[in-house]
Amino acid sequence: MASKVRVAVLGTGSLGKEHVRIYAQLVAARQAELVGLFDTNHEIARHIASKYHTHALGSADEVIEDAEVVDEEAPTT
Secondary structure, eight states, rough: OOOOEEEOOOOOTTHHHHHHHHHHHHTTSSEEEEEEEEOOOOHHHHHHHHHOOOOSSSSHHHHHHSSSSEEEOOOOO
């Protein structure tokens, strides 16, 4: 069996938190590994990470270091 892709989400606003939810479903199906997420609002990042049993990473650099795939979400404004 091939190894699971290591993915992280950069930005957990309205769209990013939905991407985290979907990746958590892929983790449950053993199709991916969610290594963590990062948002400049650290409180929200910790909340979302806790909800989906992953890590709130300390910086965008950590996301890049830890993941093979980075799902980057930009503000919709």
